Amino acid sequence: MIIKLYSKGVTTREIADLIEKMYGCHYSPAQISNISKQMIPKVEAYHRRKLSDRFLSTWMRPIFRYVEKRLNGKPSNQVDLFLSDGVVGMKAALARTYPETHFQRRMVHVMRNICTKVRVDDREAIMDEFKRIHQQANKEGVTAALHEFYGKWNKAYSRVIQELKAIESDLLVFYNYPKQIRASIYSTNMIESFNNIIKRKAKPKAEFPTEQSLDTFIGIQAMSCNSRYFNRIHKGLGQVQDTLESYFD
Incomplete structure (x- = not known):
């Protein structure tokens, strides 16, 4: 107990x-x-x-607690896709370790950044149009929608558009994957739900006395989460399992 x-x-x-x-x-x-x-x-x-030596995708989302957590690296031989916010240095670090891996920016984070840099009166219209990016049928459609977005808003928000153009290659990667799993790989919702569990349960503790106490606490949460979801297949992944496995041939 x-x-x-x-x-x-x-x-x-x-x-x-x-x-x-x-x-x-x-x-x-x-x-x-x-x-x-x-x-x-x-x-x-x-x-x-022992971890698998092959992963389709890895979701990354930082979480901060009051004791520094040192993570021991356990790299896999092959990861096809990483999903993360625009954490400074993240993409470069991944490229050094996994040079063949693709990188997808978290779309919700990009949208929030846009919201903070445009006028309140324009936010609803801009967000509605930007959402079209992940509602297209194919890569050609999404590229056209994104460039249309650039053309419409460049005059009013040239800096925002320049920033988007700089990361364009990281925005549309999820269109290279089957449509059944795209909703899962343009956000980090899967790992965010786990982070929220940690934050909610760790909140009463205020701080941890040692790194080991924090490590034990998070380890318990991770094992509990794995136990609950071990036999579940995330939405869409089961439908295209053969296609996904072919990425590792």
């Missing part, structure tokens, strides 16, 4: 109070913390688990 409560984000002091009220047994917050450390070997085994 202590480990379960800990994984839900309940603080060690709150867990100690609950145990005493429910069972009449006194545990100090330090004792609760020591009990939760039983998960450390499992989390360490999780870090060492």
Whole structure:
């Protein structure tokens, strides 16, 4: 029960109070913390688990906590697509490690950036038109829609259009993949939902005393998430499995 409560984000002091009220047994917050450390070997085994040497896509979304988290690299031999925000240096770093991998900018993040740089009166119209980019039937259609967008708004927002042109090659990559999975690969929603779980459960803790305590906490969340979704196939992926596997031939 202590480990379960800990994984839900309940603080060690709150867990100690609950145990005493429910069972009449006194545990100090330090004792609760020591009990939760039983998960450390499992989390360490999780870090060492064998990964596939081939991944279709990897979603990346940064999350910040008050203890620096050092991630041990476990690179796979082949990843076909990375999806991320425009984090400075991210694309260059990926290119060094995975020179053959494609890179897709998170469309929602691009749209939010546009919103902050245009007048309020124009936002609705601009967003409606920009959304057409990921609603086209093919690469030719989306390229035409994007260039039409450039032409219409360049006079009023030349800097915004210049910035879009600079990252155009990273905006339309998802059109190289089957239409059944495009909705999954122009955003980082899959990893964002997991990040939201971490943020919600970590919020009561304010900060973690050590890097290991943070690592254990996030490891518990990751293992729980994997357990829940292990047998699920994300929307669209099952329909085009043969096509996706052909990318690795």
